[in-house]
Amino acid sequence: MSQPHTEKPYEKPQGERRGLVIINTGNGKGKTTAALGLLVRAQGRGLRTRLLQFIKHESANFGEHRSLKALNIPFAGLGDGFSWTSKDLDHSKELAQMGWKEAREAILSGDYDLLVLDEVTYPINWGWIDVQEVLETLKARPHMLHVVLTGRNAPQELVEYADTVTEMTPIKHAFDAGIPAQKGIEH
Numbered sequence: 001m002s003q004p005h006t007e008k009p010y011e012k013p014q015g016e017r018r019g020l021v022i023i024n025t026g027n028g029k030g031k032t033t034a035a036l037g038l039l040v041r042a043q044g045r046g047l048r049t050r051l052l053q054f055i056k057h058e059s060a061n062f063g064e065h066r067s068l069k070a071l072n073i074p075f076a077g078l079g080d081g082f083s084w085t086s087k088d089l090d091h092s093k094e095l096a097q098m099g100w101k102e103a104r105e106a107i108l109s110g111d112y113d114l115l116v117l118d119e120v121t122y123p124i125n126w127g128w129i130d131v132q133e134v135l136e137t138l139k140a141r142p143h144m145l146h147v148v149l150t151g152r153n154a155p156q157e158l159v160e161y162a163d164t165v166t167e168m169t170p171i172k173h174a175f176d177a178g179i180p181a182q183k184g185i186e187h
Contacts, residue, residue, distance in 0.1 A: 028168030047113035051075035096123035121151030
């Protein structure tokens, strides 16, 4: 008969509760999925939530959008699809900058408890959104506001400032074996 485990796996932190900056980055799958999980959890706890997607266009209707509608979680597509294949990069850049203006207003508004800025690292890394402005906006946010940023290659300035950073690392992916994206899994 095994002995019950009696040690705590960790000591409870003694610091103050406050809004967190969370980054999901890396080349692996799951950055947006993890952020959506937080949105659903927060909504279930009565927090005021919103998803802003910097690459997806406003009429996108992927699985997550259908679920968010059903759960009454507000979201907006701020981009024009896969911007790295855009036929009009000036327009893509303009959309990203307008999207950042909307995100900045949402961050500073005091209207939310959790905001997800999905795929925001791409327009930052392309120089379309100033990383220092993003950093200053995060520093000026309301005390209890949680902000989640997703996307590959999170800028070092944001990584250093963030409270929690998770790097998704691919080990194996069906796509690499020639299996196409699956409804309900990748979109």
